[in-house]
Amino acid sequence: MTEIRLTNTRTRTKEPFAPIDPDDVRMYVCGPTVYDRAHLGNARPAVVFDVLYRLLRHVYGADHVTYVRNITDVEDKIIDRARANGEAIEDLTRRTTGWYHADMDALGVLRPDEEPHATDYVTQMIEMIEALIARGCAYAADGHVLFSVASFPDYGALSGRSVEDMIAGARVEVAPYKRDPMDFVLWKPSADDEPGWESPWGRGRPGWHIECSAMSEALLGASFDIHGGGADLMFPHHENEVAQSCCAHPEGSFARYWLHNEMLLVEGRKMSKSLGNFFTVRDLLEGDWFGGSKVPGEVIRYVFLNTHYRKPMDWTEAKVREAEKRLRHWYILASGDVEDTDPPDELISALADDLNTKAALDVIHKASLREDMPAVKAGMKLMGFLEAGMGAWTAPRASTDPVQVKIERVLDAWAQARSRKDFELADHIRDRANEIGISLQVKPDKSVDYRFSASGMKDDDYLHALQGLLDDLEAMTRAE
Template identity: 65%
Template sequence: MTTIRLYNTRTRTKETFTPLDPQNVRMYVCGPTVYDRAHLGNARPVVVFDVLYRLLRHEYGADHVTYVRNFTDVDDKINARAAQTGRPISEITAETTQWFLDDMGALGALEPDAMPRATQYIPQMIRMIEGLIASGHAYEAEGHVLFAVESYAEYGQLSGRTVDDMIAGARVEVAPYKRNPMDFVLWKPSTPDLPGWDSPWGRGRPGWHIECSAMSYELLGESFDIHGGGNDLMFPHHENEIAQSCCAHPEGKFARYWLHNEMLQVEGKKMSKSLGNFFTVRDLLDQGVPGEVIRFVFLSTHYRKPMDWTAEKAREAEKTLRKWYAQAVQGVGTGDPYDSVKTALSDDLNTAGAIAECHQLSHADDITTLRHTLQFLGLMGDDVPEWARLPEGTGLGELADKLHTVRLQAMQSKDFSQADSLKAALADAGVEVRMSKDGVELVPGPDFDPSKLETLK
């Protein structure tokens, strides 16, 4: 078995991953708030932790890994969208949940083993809050229930901040009923026009942080292996999860390994609607950018480094994938991913290193291993995707033979004008020409135009 090493945000070191139970490896990742389409930044953690999920399944067996990713379907943003559109909340969340699954599926992401919705776990949240009040870690005030941050001595260890630093640097809600400015809401009252559930503290709805603690406990237990998400969630969301979970279930350790991906930029700038560089995943898919290309660009940068999405990177990714697919489609039979790719991923999910190894593999003769490696990385299904298929009758094979013959003649006559003219015409048609002692290979690029080949046949 390959040794997997992961950078643990909590300890700030790269550690050897040792699951609590190799027969039941457990991972929880914070999912989306479902009120709109997922933007490009939302997709990065999905792809990052999909790669980790695939690696864990490969090493421990698919039946021995449980991956949970939640849907937040009770939230003020959802309430605002319902008020704005006049549509029922349940209709909005059902629609946007399916949008999310469809868009992430287009990026090659496997669906987690469990995808709980917050509204399905309200009773469990209420029980956890009751326990926190009983143990002195939470208190009721003016219809709210708040977690008492000072009751948990290790608060701030994940983000590495002191409570004073957090107060100074955070947008803390100032409320007269808070004992400490950093105390956070576990339960809040609902007006008649807002979603609400009956509770010991009146009709209301849960705060954001409690949902992940309740759902992870119900589905994974008081201790599990990995908790992941974007680094924008480290504080306050993950910090608060740790506090309330460890206080509610002191017999456990909650999550042992914490992984956080860095943020995404577009063309070197922070993604922003005001800058005109804001894209949803669906925007790119509808513009004709294949999901595999989006995934490739994501994998080309290590998850702990900021990622810059550019149109040029997308073009290069499509060109590379077309080349690899042309090779991999010829691979037959069963096989395993390339060992060097598995080694790269086992070193803190070094996907950029894995992509570099795929480049090396593409120059080798083992096309079956290339095929299984691309499938392992989620870059290829059982066959070449439709967008990368060559139209029937392109005649590239015949043209490759023709160029090979012309080239051999030129080597004899020392007149390369005809060969150069043919190569230039192929390049103008969007075809990459590769020559070696074994012959000529023609690979269509992203700008391939078969109509320009008609005069060359």
């Protein structure tokens, strides 16, 4: 079996991955807080951990992996946005959850095995809070319940933060009901116009951190294999998850491997509305960004994966254009009657080495240069580039110019013949096109293009000659 090695944030080392139960590999990843469109930074962890999910399914079997990614549908940002919109919270979260699904589908992200909504697990959250109070790790005060950080000596070990740094951060705003500045909220009271649930501490709602602890325990157990998320969640969210989960279930180990993807830049700068470089996934898909053109979901995916997940990813227009060129050629090679085969061993080795997606993409690129169609197709499939609806943008562009339409059809037939290694047909198409006055060319990136030679032909002549070539190709196809 392939040995997977992952950089564990908890130990700061690259370790061999040994699941608790190889027949039930379990992974939890923090999902979206649903109050608006997912921006580019929100999408990176979804894509990164989608590839890890695919790798685990490849190595251990699809039926032996459980992937949980939550939906946070109760949180102060949601309440504030619903008020601003003048709508019910349920309507807002239902709509924005649908947006998230549509955007992630466009990026080729598989749906997780379980997608718990926080509001469906409030009972489990209350039970976990009661257990923490009973163990002396939490206390009630003024309608709130807070976790006592002093009760967990290993607090700070995951993020590597010193006590001084954490206290300095906590003192930005210290509530009077806290015993210690670092203590964090497990339960808070709700006003009459806010969502709330009855609890031993009065009507209220859970704090953000307790949600993931309760949902992961309910669906994966007190001990599971992998917990993932963005580096921005390491502190305080993941640090707090560790503390409350280990104290509520001291018999368990919570997550054994922690993976964090780094943050995202845009043209070398932090993405920010004030800088005018902030955009959502939908902005890219619909062309409403500074590049000004639509970016297919698979191109977004390629740009993400062409940088290792533990490095900051710089989104640039140049990277988008390069991704389009490579993917256009890959889709030509992977289309048509290409036999299914296992992904190249080199690609699996790259992914198994701490999810080195950049090296994996390079393996596919090298296979594309050799025009090894089965290897390209298998690699694209494992890397998430062959989901339903993907690749449509690589088809010949529609045109109202009848000459252009026929040239695109000839160009596509030539590319398909080359991808099948039917060089006799490819040469025939090229030679016939040359006779017409159209030079077919292979560009340095292996994509195909054409140019007109100085034939002096008129449009009607081109139309007649191109139609003759297309009729000839159709007759040859019927003869086969």
